[in-house]
Amino acid sequence: xDKISINLLPPEFRQEELKQKKFYKIxxxxxxxxxxxxxxxxxxxxxxILQSHNISQVQLSVNAQEQxxxxxxxxxxxxxxxxxxxxxxxxxxxxxxxxxxxxxxIDQLVGTAISINALSIDRTGDVSIVxxxxxxxxLETLIESLTTKEKNExxxxxxxxxxxxxxxxxxxxxxxxxxxR
Amino acid sequence: xxxxESVLRLNQDNIMKKETIIxxxxxxxxxxxxxxxxLSCLFLVVFAIYPQMSKFITxxxxxxxxxxxxxxxxxKVQALESYSGEDLSRKVEFALASYxxxxxxxxxxxxxxxxxxxxxxxxxxxxxxxxxxxxxxLSFGVKLEVKGSRALFPTLLSNLENSSRLMRVIAIETSSNxxxxxxxxxxxxxxxxxxxxxxFGSIDSPIPKLSQKxxxxxxxxxxxxxxxxISSTTTTSVPRxxxxxxE
Numbered sequence: 001x002d003k004i005s006i007n008l009l010p011p012e013f014r015q016e017e018l019k020q021k022k023f024y025k026i027x028x029x030x031x032x033x034x035x036x037x038x039x040x041x042x043x044x045x046x047x048x049i050l051q052s053h054n055i056s057q058v059q060l061s062v063n064a065q066e067q068x069x070x071x072x073x074x075x076x077x078x079x080x081x082x083x084x085x086x087x088x089x090x091x092x093x094x095x096x097x098x099x100x101x102x103x104x105x106i107d108q109l110v111g112t113a114i115s116i117n118a119l120s121i122d123r124t125g126d127v128s129i130v131x132x133x134x135x136x137x138x139l140e141t142l143i144e145s146l147t148t149k150e151k152n153e154x155x156x157x158x159x160x161x162x163x164x165x166x167x168x169x170x171x172x173x174x175x176x177x178x179x180x181r
Numbered sequence: 182x183x184x185x186e187s188v189l190r191l192n193q194d195n196i197m198k199k200e201t202i203i204x205x206x207x208x209x210x211x212x213x214x215x216x217x218x219x220l221s222c223l224f225l226v227v228f229a230i231y232p233q234m235s236k237f238i239t240x241x242x243x244x245x246x247x248x249x250x251x252x253x254x255x256x257k258v259q260a261l262e263s264y265s266g267e268d269l270s271r272k273v274e275f276a277l278a279s280y281x282x283x284x285x286x287x288x289x290x291x292x293x294x295x296x297x298x299x300x301x302x303x304x305x306x307x308x309x310x311x312x313x314x315x316x317x318x319l320s321f322g323v324k325l326e327v328k329g330s331r332a333l334f335p336t337l338l339s340n341l342e343n344s345s346r347l348m349r350v351i352a353i354e355t356s357s358n359x360x361x362x363x364x365x366x367x368x369x370x371x372x373x374x375x376x377x378x379x380x381f382g383s384i385d386s387p388i389p390k391l392s393q394k395x396x397x398x399x400x401x402x403x404x405x406x407x408x409x410x411i412s413s414t415t416t417t418s419v420p421r422x423x424x425x426x427x428e
């Protein structure tokens with residue numbers, strides 16, 4: 001048989017009880033939130049203190065290293081000076097200048113075909129040659145080697161013959177200008 | 182009596198006020214307590230958590246930069262300490278002998294004499310020209326008139342441009358007659374030098390490393406220097422000029 005429960009308490013009392021329960025919940029939550037916030041605050045302060053300590057330690061290490069670098073300033077200066085010099089030395093040492101290159105080219109192309117009386121290579125690398133050629137075959141060989149791309153390896157950009165004359169002895173006198181590429 | 186009465190009245194007033202406050206709190210505690218909690222939280226966030234955390238984030242960057250700097254400096258110190266001071270000075274000496282910071286006419290004359298004699302040529306005349314700039318480097322001109330075999334001329338040019346003292350051939354003039362293999366040569370040289378760099382680096386600046394190519398170059402300079410030193414001892418002992426100057 002089911003029991004019959006009858007609430008004889010006045011409804012105000014029930015309402016008051018409910019209100020108390022609700023307040024209790026709010027109170028617990030509030031206290032928890034305040035604790036959480038206090039925990040977060042103390043954590044952030046602790047982190048900052050730890051970080052400051054770390055920073056000061058790293059700063060000390062940096063200062064010590066800076067002092068060491070200052071002590072080694074002489075080595076650093078020597079190294080920079082050395083590197084500065086080697087950069088230019090490496091650029092020039094063993095690299096033929098335009099003039100040397102032009103002389104080597106002429107030496108290679110002209111060979112024995114022409115007997116050079118005078119040769120000049122100016123600052124721009126242009127070559128002027130005055131020479132004697134023993135016969136027409138040598139003259140032909142010379143002109144061929146100077147003008148054929150396969151023979152001059154495309155290293156000559158311009159050739160001009162200023163004068164060419166044949167003497168009674170059959171020897172050709174030639175004056176020419178060569179512009180290497 | 183009056184005083185006691187007034188004190189008692191005051192006390193009663195206070196008790197009345199307290200009772201009013203308690204009554205007020207009990208009536209509105211559902212709103213007052215959460216309000217106080219919220220205000221406290223706001224106070225903590227605004228005056229403690231936010232400033233601390235923002236400072237923490239800013240300092241994190243500072244700390245990161247400091248750590249990077251510290252690591253860089255440690256590496257730099259290690260790199261600098263790895264160089265032997267004596268060895269470095271020797272290398273600098275070689276480099277400066279090859280490409281000095283000022284005109285070194287005495288050295289140039291000596292080197293040219295050695296190179297020309299070594300190449301089988303004789304010096305006819307020697308003159309020094311003005312300073313100029315050669316592709317960013319300072320230079321002074323030297324005009325040489327030499328005499329020697331046509332066949333050896335390429336060797337002379339090669340020796341000059343591979344000399345331990347940095348120089349460039351800037352103009353060549355040769356003349357010879359048909360019957361002789363000897364030719365007269367007039368050579369214009371640009372002897373290079375350069376002022377020292379103005380900036381030798383700060384504490385924070387990175388240091389350059391000597392590459393394999395640099396080491397090879399130094400070895401080459403050292404080798405050239407040794408050769409020229411040896412040849413200088415041999416050439417100085419060779420008598421020059423006529424045996425009898427009155428002939």
